[in-house]
Amino acid sequence: MLKLGVPSKGRLMEKTFDWFGARGIGLRKSGSDREYAGAVEGIDGVELVLLSAGEIPRELAAGNIHLGVTGSDLVREKLANWNAQVSELASMGFGGADLIIAVPQVWVDVSTLDDLDAAAAAFRRTHGFRLRIATKYHRLVRDFMREQGVADYQLVDSQGATEGTVKNETAEAIADITSTGETLRANGLKILDDGLIHASQATLFRGRRRDWSDAQRAQLKTLQMVLGL
Numbered sequence: 743m744l745k746l747g748v749p750s751k752g753r754l755m756e757k758t759f760d761w762f763g764a765r766g767i768g769l770r771k772s773g774s775d776r777e778y779a780g781a782v783e784g785i786d787g788v789e790l791v792l793l794s795a796g797e798i799p800r801e802l803a804a805g806n807i808h809l810g811v812t813g814s815d816l817v818r819e820k821l822a823n824w825n826a827q828v829s830e831l832a833s834m835g836f837g838g839a840d841l842i843i844a845v846p847q848v849w850v851d852v853s854t855l856d857d858l859d860a861a862a863a864a865f866r867r868t869h870g871f872r873l874r875i876a877t878k879y880h881r882l883v884r885d886f887m888r889e890q891g892v893a894d895y896q897l898v899d900s901q902g903a904t905e906g907t908v909k910n911e912t913a914e915a916i917a918d919i920t921s922t923g924e925t926l927r928a929n930g931l932k933i934l935d936d937g938l939i940h941a942s943q944a945t946l947f948r949g950r951r952r953d954w955s956d957a958q959r960a961q962l963k964t965l966q967m968v969l970g971l
């Protein structure tokens with residue numbers, strides 16, 4: 743059996759079902775709405791596993807599922823050296839959202855990362871501690887800031903309502919997902935001009951473990967053919 747992990751709820755689940763359905767493979771939740779089992783029609787040997795989108799990267803890397811649909815941001819965040827552990831089979835064209843760095847709109851002198859770097863140095867001199875960036879995307883933000891040469895900051899963990907941390911004075915800036923930009927605007931924040939860390943979308947991944955059986959490899963080929971990949 744090839745195990746296919748799909749987000750267990752919400753828009754990501756529904757759009758994933760639509761995407762496979764449009765390519766001749768029927769996916770659906772079996773049993774009651776609260777039961778995380780699924781059924782697959784239109785291809786043999788594929789089993790549907792419903793999981794939290796955030797857990798799918800690790801389950802792929804661990805080999806507990808062979809294929810998985812999740813946001814490209816989550817794979818990069820959850821897996822060190824992600825492309826050694828999984829590979830992308832298809833960008834699915836939905837679930838789009840940008841991981842960005844945003845600062846208060848009232849910081850009129852800060853519109854780029856260079857400006858932020860300068861503001862961070864000044865902040866540290868004035869306050870005696872490093873400027874705080876609230877996020878749940880620790881790995882992606884750290885890697886991005888290192889590449890961009892910004893060092894004078896600290897990350898503070900925020901697992902939700904991240905845009906509120908600035909108003910609550912637990913952070914000076916944030917790194918979070920945005921789609922319409924409404925949450926940022928409502929919280930008086932603006933995106934830095936060069937503050938796009940990753941443009942995410944729902945993506946079909948395969949695990950790259952070497953322990954797949956010949957039958958599983960053949961099954962993947964069949965699935966790719968059916969999906970037109």
Ligand SMILES: Nc1ncnc2c1ncn2[C@@H]1O[C@H](COP(=O)(O)OP(=O)(O)OP(=O)(O)O)[C@@H](O)[C@H]1O
Binds near residue numbers: 813815
């Ligand atoms: N407006 C949006 N807000 C948040 N995430 C979005 C948005 N649009 C697309 N996404 C994407 O959806 C994915 C997150 O989905 P979801 O919140 O269901 O995951 P999760 O972390 O597993 O949730 P939970 O822990 O509540 O089960 C990410 O890849 C994210 O980029």
Ligand SMILES: O=P(O)(O)OC[C@H]1O[C@H](OP(=O)(O)OP(=O)(O)O)[C@H](O)[C@@H]1O
Binds near residue numbers: 901903924
């Ligand atoms: O640009 P927008 O369209 O306003 O969307 C962005 C918001 O949506 C997400 O939050 P979500 O509701 O998933 O909750 P979270 O705060 O737990 O991440 C994200 O974290 C932003 O807060």
